[in-house]
Amino acid sequence: MSGLMRRAMRWGALPGRMTVGIAGMLVLLACQTSPEMLSAPVTGYNHTSATINSFTINGSGGPNLGPNLAGGGEVCCAVLPRDWRPGLKATVMWEKDPHPGESVNWPPLGTDAYREAYRKHATKYTQHRAVVDIPQYGEKVCALQVHFLPCDQVRVSTTCYTPSNPNYPDREYFQMKDSAACPIL
Known part of the structure; x- marks a missing residue:
C-alpha cells in the first residue's frame, strides 16, 4: 500500500477530489501487467x-448480463501471456438466474416481503464452471x-x-436459440 493511502487511512476521510484521484490511479494500476503478460478488457x-x-474469466470479473443481450459492458481487465501458445485455456465461472422474469410482480423493494421473495428466488440460481480454449491472438488483444x-x-x-463488423468471427453465436432439451455431456 502506498504511503499516501496509509496516510489517508490514518487521517480518515479524504477530500472528494483527492478520493476520486486516488481511485482513478488505483484503477489504472489494476490493469498494469509484467512484461511477459498483457491486459485486456473483458x-x-x-x-x-x-x-x-x-462471471469471472481466470479470476477477472465480468459484468452482469441480462437475458438475450447482444453485448454487455466492458470491465478491466483479464491478464494473458503476451505470447499465445497452443493449448492456452481460460477458466470461466458464472452464476446464472434461469428464471429472471419471476421478479416482475415482487413486493416493494426494501421491505421484508421483498427480501423473503428474493431469498426464495436466489435458491434457484445455479453455479457453473467451464475450461475453454483461448483462440490464437497476435501482439494485441483488444478484448x-x-x-x-x-x-x-x-x-x-x-x-x-x-459484433456489428462483417469480419467479426463469432457472428453465428447471435443466431443461436435456447433449446428445450440440452444434450447430456
Whole structure:
C-alpha cells in the first residue's frame, strides 16, 4: 500500500477530489501487467434466456448480463501471456438466474416481503464452471470476449472486431436459440 493511502487511512476521510484521484490511479494500476503478460478488457455476451448474475474469466470479473443481450459492458481487465501458445485455456465461472422474469410482480423493494421473495428466488440460481480454449491472438488483444451460449456452453474470443463488423468471427453465436432439451455431456 502506498504511503499516501496509509496516510489517508490514518487521517480518515479524504477530500472528494483527492478520493476520486486516488481511485482513478488505483484503477489504472489494476490493469498494469509484467512484461511477459498483457491486459485486456473483458466483455460478455449472453445468448441465452437466463440472466448471468456474475462471471469471472481466470479470476477477472465480468459484468452482469441480462437475458438475450447482444453485448454487455466492458470491465478491466483479464491478464494473458503476451505470447499465445497452443493449448492456452481460460477458466470461466458464472452464476446464472434461469428464471429472471419471476421478479416482475415482487413486493416493494426494501421491505421484508421483498427480501423473503428474493431469498426464495436466489435458491434457484445455479453455479457453473467451464475450461475453454483461448483462440490464437497476435501482439494485441483488444478484448477478451466471453460468449454464454445455450446449454451452459461458453466460448472465448480475442478479436478486435465488434459484433456489428462483417469480419467479426463469432457472428453465428447471435443466431443461436435456447433449446428445450440440452444434450447430456
